[in-house]
Amino acid sequence: MSQPYDRVFNFSAGPCTLPVEVLEEARDNLMNWKGHGLSVMEMSHRSKVYIDIQEEAEADLRDVFRVPENFEIIFAQGGASLQNTMIPMSFLGAGQTADYVVTGTWGKKSEEAAHFVGKVNLAYSGKDNNYSQAPDLTSLEYSPNSAYIHWTSNETIQGVEFKTDPKLPAPSVCDMSSNILSRPVDFSKYDLIYAGAQKNQGPAGVTIVILSQEMLEKTPAATHPMLDYRQYVSGDNMPNTPPCWSIYMCGLVYKWVRKEGGLEEMFRRNSEKAGIIYQAIDSSGGFYTGHAAKDCRSIMNVTFRLPSEELTNQFVKEAKAYKLDGLAGHRSVGGIRASIYNAFPKEGCETLASFMKDFACQNG
Numbered sequence: 154m155s156q157p158y159d160r161v162f163n164f165s166a167g168p169c170t171l172p173v174e175v176l177e178e179a180r181d182n183l184m185n186w187k188g189h190g191l192s193v194m195e196m197s198h199r200s201k202v203y204i205d206i207q208e209e210a211e212a213d214l215r216d217v218f219r220v221p222e223n224f225e226i227i228f229a230q231g232g233a234s235l236q237n238t239m240i241p242m243s244f245l246g247a248g249q250t251a252d253y254v255v256t257g258t259w260g261k262k263s264e265e266a267a268h269f270v271g272k273v274n275l276a277y278s279g280k281d282n283n284y285s286q287a288p289d290l291t292s293l294e295y296s297p298n299s300a301y302i303h304w305t306s307n308e309t310i311q312g313v314e315f316k317t318d319p320k321l322p323a324p325s326v327c328d329m330s331s332n333i334l335s336r337p338v339d340f341s342k343y344d345l346i347y348a349g350a351q352k353n354q355g356p357a358g359v360t361i362v363i364l365s366q367e368m369l370e371k372t373p374a375a376t377h378p379m380l381d382y383r384q385y386v387s388g389d390n391m392p393n394t395p396p397c398w399s400i401y402m403c404g405l406v407y408k409w410v411r412k413e414g415g416l417e418e419m420f421r422r423n424s425e426k427a428g429i430i431y432q433a434i435d436s437s438g439g440f441y442t443g444h445a446a447k448d449c450r451s452i453m454n455v456t457f458r459l460p461s462e463e464l465t466n467q468f469v470k471e472a473k474a475y476k477l478d479g480l481a482g483h484r485s486v487g488g489i490r491a492s493i494y495n496a497f498p499k500e501g502c503e504t505l506a507s508f509m510k511d512f513a514c515q516n517g
Protein backbone atom coordinates (compact mmCIF):
# COMPACT_ATOMS: atom_id res chain seq x y z
CA MET A 154 0.00 0.00 0.00
CA SER A 155 1.47 3.34 -0.93
CA GLN A 156 1.75 6.11 1.61
CA PRO A 157 0.64 9.71 1.07
CA TYR A 158 3.18 11.79 -0.90
CA ASP A 159 5.07 8.57 -1.63
CA ARG A 160 6.56 8.72 1.85
CA VAL A 161 8.57 5.86 3.31
CA PHE A 162 7.71 3.94 6.47
CA ASN A 163 10.14 5.86 8.61
CA PHE A 164 11.44 3.69 11.46
CA SER A 165 13.99 6.30 12.53
CA ALA A 166 14.55 6.53 16.28
CA GLY A 167 14.73 10.31 16.20
CA PRO A 168 14.12 12.72 14.70
CA CYS A 169 11.28 10.58 13.57
CA THR A 170 8.05 10.41 11.66
CA LEU A 171 5.38 13.06 12.36
CA PRO A 172 1.65 12.86 11.64
CA VAL A 173 0.95 13.65 7.98
CA GLU A 174 -1.96 15.89 9.01
CA VAL A 175 0.35 17.95 11.20
CA LEU A 176 2.88 18.38 8.40
CA GLU A 177 0.07 19.39 6.06
CA GLU A 178 -1.26 21.98 8.45
CA ALA A 179 2.22 23.44 8.91
CA ARG A 180 2.71 23.49 5.14
CA ASP A 181 -0.65 25.14 4.50
CA ASN A 182 0.17 27.94 6.93
CA LEU A 183 3.84 28.25 6.12
CA MET A 184 3.82 31.44 4.07
CA ASN A 185 1.14 33.36 5.89
CA TRP A 186 0.15 32.07 9.28
CA LYS A 187 -3.59 32.51 9.70
CA GLY A 188 -3.64 35.85 7.88
CA HIS A 189 -0.90 37.47 9.95
CA GLY A 190 1.21 37.88 6.83
CA LEU A 191 4.24 35.90 7.96
CA SER A 192 5.44 32.44 8.93
CA VAL A 193 5.71 31.25 12.55
CA MET A 194 9.44 30.98 11.76
CA GLU A 195 9.62 34.71 11.13
CA MET A 196 7.66 36.08 14.09
CA SER A 197 9.14 37.98 16.98
CA HIS A 198 9.05 35.67 19.97
CA ARG A 199 7.84 38.66 22.00
CA SER A 200 4.88 39.33 19.72
CA LYS A 201 1.42 38.57 21.03
CA VAL A 202 0.78 36.28 18.05
CA TYR A 203 3.72 34.06 18.96
CA ILE A 204 3.19 34.19 22.72
CA ASP A 205 -0.35 32.95 22.13
CA ILE A 206 0.99 30.05 20.02
CA GLN A 207 3.42 29.03 22.77
CA GLU A 208 0.85 29.39 25.54
CA GLU A 209 -1.57 27.30 23.57
CA ALA A 210 1.04 24.58 23.05
CA GLU A 211 1.71 24.56 26.79
CA ALA A 212 -2.00 24.42 27.62
CA ASP A 213 -2.55 21.61 25.12
CA LEU A 214 0.33 19.59 26.57
CA ARG A 215 -1.04 20.12 30.07
CA ASP A 216 -4.44 18.96 28.89
CA VAL A 217 -3.44 15.96 26.81
CA PHE A 218 -0.76 14.69 29.24
CA ARG A 219 -2.96 15.57 32.27
CA VAL A 220 -0.24 17.56 33.99
CA PRO A 221 -1.46 18.65 37.44
CA GLU A 222 -1.58 22.32 38.42
CA ASN A 223 1.32 21.99 40.84
CA PHE A 224 3.68 21.05 38.00
CA GLU A 225 5.42 23.60 35.79
CA ILE A 226 6.02 23.00 32.08
CA ILE A 227 9.26 24.33 30.64
CA PHE A 228 10.38 24.58 27.02
CA ALA A 229 14.15 24.24 27.27
CA GLN A 230 16.90 23.77 24.69
CA GLY A 231 20.08 21.71 24.67
CA GLY A 232 18.19 18.45 24.21
CA ALA A 233 17.51 15.81 26.81
CA SER A 234 21.29 15.70 27.11
CA LEU A 235 21.54 19.13 28.75
CA GLN A 236 19.08 17.95 31.39
CA ASN A 237 21.71 15.41 32.41
CA THR A 238 23.67 18.42 33.68
CA MET A 239 20.88 20.79 34.72
CA ILE A 240 19.28 18.18 36.98
CA PRO A 241 22.27 17.46 39.22
CA MET A 242 23.26 21.15 39.19
CA SER A 243 19.84 21.98 40.54
CA PHE A 244 19.08 19.10 42.87
CA LEU A 245 22.31 17.37 43.87
CA GLY A 246 23.66 19.54 46.67
CA ALA A 247 27.05 19.27 48.35
CA GLY A 248 27.09 16.32 50.74
CA GLN A 249 24.10 14.69 49.04
CA THR A 250 23.92 11.57 46.89
CA ALA A 251 21.76 11.00 43.82
CA ASP A 252 20.72 7.50 42.76
CA TYR A 253 20.89 6.43 39.14
CA VAL A 254 19.17 3.41 37.62
CA VAL A 255 20.96 2.47 34.41
CA THR A 256 19.04 0.22 32.05
CA GLY A 257 20.69 1.30 28.81
CA THR A 258 22.82 3.79 26.94
CA TRP A 259 20.87 6.91 27.84
CA GLY A 260 20.72 6.14 31.54
CA LYS A 261 24.46 5.55 31.46
CA LYS A 262 25.02 8.97 29.89
CA SER A 263 22.86 10.59 32.55
CA GLU A 264 24.82 8.88 35.30
CA GLU A 265 28.16 9.87 33.77
CA ALA A 266 27.16 13.53 33.54
CA ALA A 267 26.03 13.63 37.18
CA HIS A 268 29.53 12.58 38.34
CA PHE A 269 30.80 15.99 37.22
CA VAL A 270 28.48 17.65 39.70
CA GLY A 271 28.33 15.53 42.83
CA LYS A 272 28.12 12.18 44.52
CA VAL A 273 26.38 9.45 42.58
CA ASN A 274 25.19 6.01 43.62
CA LEU A 275 24.66 3.49 40.85
CA ALA A 276 21.52 1.89 42.27
CA TYR A 277 21.21 -0.52 39.35
CA SER A 278 23.25 -1.33 36.29
CA GLY A 279 22.01 -3.56 33.51
CA LYS A 280 25.51 -3.95 32.12
CA ASP A 281 25.74 -7.63 33.13
CA ASN A 282 22.54 -8.51 31.29
CA ASN A 283 23.65 -6.44 28.28
CA TYR A 284 20.91 -3.89 29.08
CA SER A 285 18.04 -6.22 28.36
CA GLN A 286 16.04 -5.92 31.58
CA ALA A 287 14.03 -3.48 33.64
CA PRO A 288 14.26 -4.17 37.39
CA ASP A 289 11.46 -3.66 39.90
CA LEU A 290 12.24 -0.07 40.87
CA THR A 291 10.31 -0.28 44.11
CA SER A 292 12.56 -3.00 45.51
CA LEU A 293 16.02 -1.60 44.71
CA GLU A 294 18.23 -0.31 47.47
CA TYR A 295 18.75 3.45 47.28
CA SER A 296 21.03 5.67 49.32
CA PRO A 297 19.65 7.02 52.57
CA ASN A 298 18.38 10.60 52.07
CA SER A 299 18.80 10.28 48.33
CA ALA A 300 18.57 13.66 46.57
CA TYR A 301 16.60 12.01 43.76
CA ILE A 302 16.35 8.78 41.81
CA HIS A 303 17.02 9.11 38.08
CA TRP A 304 15.70 6.49 35.67
CA THR A 305 14.89 6.17 31.97
CA SER A 306 11.35 5.00 31.28
CA ASN A 307 12.25 3.75 27.81
CA GLU A 308 15.78 2.99 26.66
CA THR A 309 15.58 4.01 23.02
CA ILE A 310 18.67 2.13 21.86
CA GLN A 311 18.09 -1.19 23.65
CA GLY A 312 14.28 -1.13 23.47
CA VAL A 313 13.83 -1.70 27.20
CA GLU A 314 10.76 -0.10 28.74
CA PHE A 315 9.31 0.16 32.24
CA LYS A 316 5.61 -0.65 32.19
CA THR A 317 4.41 1.12 35.32
CA ASP A 318 4.87 4.35 37.26
CA PRO A 319 6.82 3.28 40.36
CA LYS A 320 6.33 4.86 43.76
CA LEU A 321 9.90 5.70 44.77
CA PRO A 322 11.31 6.58 48.21
CA ALA A 323 12.99 9.79 46.90
CA PRO A 324 12.07 12.34 44.20
CA SER A 325 11.48 10.48 40.96
CA VAL A 326 13.33 12.06 38.03
CA CYS A 327 12.56 10.40 34.74
CA ASP A 328 14.01 10.70 31.25
CA MET A 329 10.86 10.07 29.22
CA SER A 330 12.29 11.22 25.88
CA SER A 331 11.24 8.23 23.85
CA ASN A 332 7.91 7.23 25.39
CA ILE A 333 6.33 10.46 26.59
CA LEU A 334 2.72 10.66 25.40
CA SER A 335 2.70 6.97 24.45
CA ARG A 336 0.52 6.03 27.42
CA PRO A 337 -1.22 7.71 30.38
CA VAL A 338 1.10 8.58 33.29
CA ASP A 339 0.31 8.94 37.00
CA PHE A 340 1.93 12.26 37.93
CA SER A 341 1.58 11.60 41.64
CA LYS A 342 4.53 9.21 41.25
CA TYR A 343 6.83 11.74 39.57
CA ASP A 344 8.70 14.88 40.55
CA LEU A 345 10.44 15.73 37.28
CA ILE A 346 9.92 14.41 33.77
CA TYR A 347 11.98 15.51 30.79
CA ALA A 348 11.92 14.63 27.13
CA GLY A 349 13.57 15.85 23.96
CA ALA A 350 10.79 16.65 21.49
CA GLN A 351 12.14 14.74 18.51
CA LYS A 352 10.96 11.27 19.55
CA ASN A 353 7.26 11.61 20.15
CA GLN A 354 6.33 15.28 20.10
CA GLY A 355 7.76 17.26 17.21
CA PRO A 356 10.95 18.34 15.48
CA ALA A 357 14.27 18.59 17.34
CA GLY A 358 15.20 21.80 19.10
CA VAL A 359 12.99 21.89 22.16
CA THR A 360 13.08 19.81 25.32
CA ILE A 361 10.07 19.52 27.57
CA VAL A 362 10.72 19.61 31.31
CA ILE A 363 7.80 19.10 33.67
CA LEU A 364 8.64 19.55 37.32
CA SER A 365 6.75 20.02 40.56
CA GLN A 366 6.84 23.35 42.34
CA GLU A 367 8.37 21.49 45.26
CA MET A 368 11.35 20.56 43.07
CA LEU A 369 11.57 24.05 41.65
CA GLU A 370 11.92 25.48 45.14
CA LYS A 371 14.95 23.28 45.78
CA THR A 372 16.99 25.04 43.09
CA PRO A 373 19.98 26.76 44.70
CA ALA A 374 19.89 30.56 44.81
CA ALA A 375 23.08 30.94 42.78
CA THR A 376 22.48 29.08 39.55
CA HIS A 377 23.65 30.18 36.12
CA PRO A 378 20.69 31.94 34.47
CA MET A 379 20.36 29.66 31.45
CA LEU A 380 20.62 26.59 33.68
CA ASP A 381 18.11 27.85 36.24
CA TYR A 382 14.63 26.35 35.89
CA ARG A 383 13.18 29.38 37.69
CA GLN A 384 14.29 31.67 34.87
CA TYR A 385 12.04 29.73 32.51
CA VAL A 386 9.04 29.67 34.79
CA SER A 387 9.19 33.31 35.83
CA GLY A 388 10.17 34.75 32.45
CA ASP A 389 7.18 33.56 30.39
CA ASN A 390 9.14 30.39 29.62
CA MET A 391 11.53 32.61 27.63
CA PRO A 392 14.87 33.36 29.25
CA ASN A 393 16.08 33.84 25.67
CA THR A 394 14.68 33.31 22.18
CA PRO A 395 12.86 29.97 22.34
CA PRO A 396 12.86 27.46 19.45
CA CYS A 397 9.59 28.97 18.21
CA TRP A 398 9.07 26.70 15.23
CA SER A 399 9.66 23.49 17.21
CA ILE A 400 7.28 24.60 19.94
CA TYR A 401 4.65 25.47 17.36
CA MET A 402 5.00 22.04 15.75
CA CYS A 403 4.80 20.29 19.13
CA GLY A 404 1.61 22.22 19.78
CA LEU A 405 0.10 20.84 16.57
CA VAL A 406 1.12 17.32 17.61
CA TYR A 407 -0.51 17.72 21.05
CA LYS A 408 -3.76 18.70 19.33
CA TRP A 409 -3.40 15.71 17.02
CA VAL A 410 -2.96 13.32 19.97
CA ARG A 411 -6.11 14.69 21.59
CA LYS A 412 -8.10 14.52 18.37
CA GLU A 413 -7.06 10.91 17.80
CA GLY A 414 -8.35 9.87 21.21
CA GLY A 415 -5.68 10.89 23.70
CA LEU A 416 -3.16 8.79 25.56
CA GLU A 417 -5.41 5.77 26.08
CA GLU A 418 -5.84 5.49 22.33
CA MET A 419 -2.11 6.08 21.72
CA PHE A 420 -1.37 3.25 24.14
CA ARG A 421 -3.86 0.96 22.46
CA ARG A 422 -2.41 1.67 19.02
CA ASN A 423 1.21 1.44 20.13
CA SER A 424 0.61 -1.88 21.89
CA GLU A 425 -1.10 -3.26 18.82
CA LYS A 426 1.63 -2.01 16.47
CA ALA A 427 4.46 -3.38 18.61
CA GLY A 428 2.58 -6.67 19.03
CA ILE A 429 2.59 -7.20 15.27
CA ILE A 430 6.40 -7.02 15.11
CA TYR A 431 7.06 -8.99 18.32
CA GLN A 432 4.76 -11.68 16.97
CA ALA A 433 6.89 -11.85 13.83
CA ILE A 434 10.00 -12.25 15.99
CA ASP A 435 8.50 -14.93 18.23
CA SER A 436 7.04 -16.98 15.41
CA SER A 437 10.26 -17.04 13.37
CA GLY A 438 11.53 -20.29 14.92
CA GLY A 439 14.59 -18.52 16.32
CA PHE A 440 15.65 -16.75 13.11
CA TYR A 441 14.99 -13.43 14.83
CA THR A 442 15.82 -12.95 18.50
CA GLY A 443 14.41 -10.08 20.51
CA HIS A 444 16.90 -8.11 22.60
CA ALA A 445 14.77 -7.03 25.57
CA ALA A 446 13.36 -9.52 28.10
CA LYS A 447 9.71 -10.16 27.33
CA ASP A 448 8.32 -8.31 30.35
CA CYS A 449 10.06 -5.06 29.41
CA ARG A 450 9.76 -5.06 25.64
CA SER A 451 9.34 -1.52 24.42
CA ILE A 452 6.25 -0.54 22.46
CA MET A 453 8.25 2.35 20.98
CA ASN A 454 11.54 0.77 19.86
CA VAL A 455 11.46 -2.88 18.86
CA THR A 456 14.99 -4.34 18.88
CA PHE A 457 16.01 -7.69 17.50
CA ARG A 458 18.84 -9.58 15.89
CA LEU A 459 19.36 -11.82 12.88
CA PRO A 460 21.74 -14.80 12.82
CA SER A 461 24.64 -12.80 11.37
CA GLU A 462 25.83 -9.32 10.52
CA GLU A 463 25.76 -10.16 6.81
CA LEU A 464 22.10 -11.11 7.02
CA THR A 465 21.38 -7.98 9.04
CA ASN A 466 22.90 -5.78 6.34
CA GLN A 467 21.05 -7.67 3.64
CA PHE A 468 17.80 -7.31 5.61
CA VAL A 469 18.17 -3.54 5.89
CA LYS A 470 19.02 -3.29 2.20
CA GLU A 471 16.17 -5.45 0.91
CA ALA A 472 13.67 -3.77 3.24
CA LYS A 473 14.12 -0.55 1.29
CA ALA A 474 12.28 -2.07 -1.66
CA TYR A 475 9.16 -2.08 0.53
CA LYS A 476 9.79 1.50 1.67
CA LEU A 477 10.83 0.24 5.08
CA ASP A 478 13.40 2.85 6.06
CA GLY A 479 15.70 3.45 9.01
CA LEU A 480 15.79 -0.08 10.41
CA ALA A 481 19.48 -0.44 11.20
CA GLY A 482 20.10 -0.66 14.94
CA HIS A 483 22.09 2.00 16.76
CA ARG A 484 25.76 1.87 15.75
CA SER A 485 26.71 0.88 19.32
CA VAL A 486 24.60 -2.29 19.46
CA GLY A 487 23.92 -3.36 15.86
CA GLY A 488 20.98 -5.56 14.92
CA ILE A 489 17.65 -4.11 13.88
CA ARG A 490 15.64 -1.41 15.58
CA ALA A 491 12.13 -0.53 14.49
CA SER A 492 11.06 2.71 16.13
CA ILE A 493 7.31 3.03 15.97
CA TYR A 494 6.29 6.17 17.83
CA ASN A 495 2.74 7.53 18.06
CA ALA A 496 2.60 8.83 14.50
CA PHE A 497 4.03 5.70 12.90
CA PRO A 498 1.27 3.95 10.92
CA LYS A 499 0.12 0.41 11.67
CA GLU A 500 0.47 -0.51 7.97
CA GLY A 501 4.21 0.00 8.36
CA CYS A 502 4.32 -2.60 11.14
CA GLU A 503 2.27 -5.02 9.04
CA THR A 504 4.52 -4.47 6.04
CA LEU A 505 7.61 -5.07 8.17
CA ALA A 506 6.15 -8.23 9.75
CA SER A 507 5.31 -9.64 6.36
CA PHE A 508 8.75 -8.76 4.99
CA MET A 509 10.36 -10.41 8.05
CA LYS A 510 8.45 -13.60 7.37
CA ASP A 511 9.50 -13.73 3.72
CA PHE A 512 13.09 -12.85 4.52
CA ALA A 513 13.33 -15.61 7.15
CA CYS A 514 11.84 -18.14 4.68
CA GLN A 515 14.39 -17.26 2.03
CA ASN A 516 17.41 -17.04 4.30
CA GLY A 517 16.65 -19.27 7.27
Ligand SMILES: *Cc1c(COP(=O)(O)O)cnc(C)c1O
Nearest residue numbers: 232233234259309328330331349
Ligand atom coordinates in the same frame (compact mmCIF):
# COMPACT_ATOMS: atom_id res chain seq x y z
C1 LIG B 1 17.30 10.60 22.19
C2 LIG B 1 17.40 10.45 23.67
C3 LIG B 1 18.22 11.29 24.44
C4 LIG B 1 19.09 12.36 23.82
O1 LIG B 1 18.31 13.39 23.40
P1 LIG B 1 18.95 14.75 22.81
O2 LIG B 1 17.73 15.59 22.66
O3 LIG B 1 19.62 14.39 21.54
O4 LIG B 1 19.89 15.28 23.83
C5 LIG B 1 18.23 11.10 25.79
N1 LIG B 1 17.49 10.15 26.37
C6 LIG B 1 16.70 9.33 25.67
C7 LIG B 1 15.89 8.28 26.37
C8 LIG B 1 16.62 9.46 24.29
O5 LIG B 1 15.83 8.65 23.57
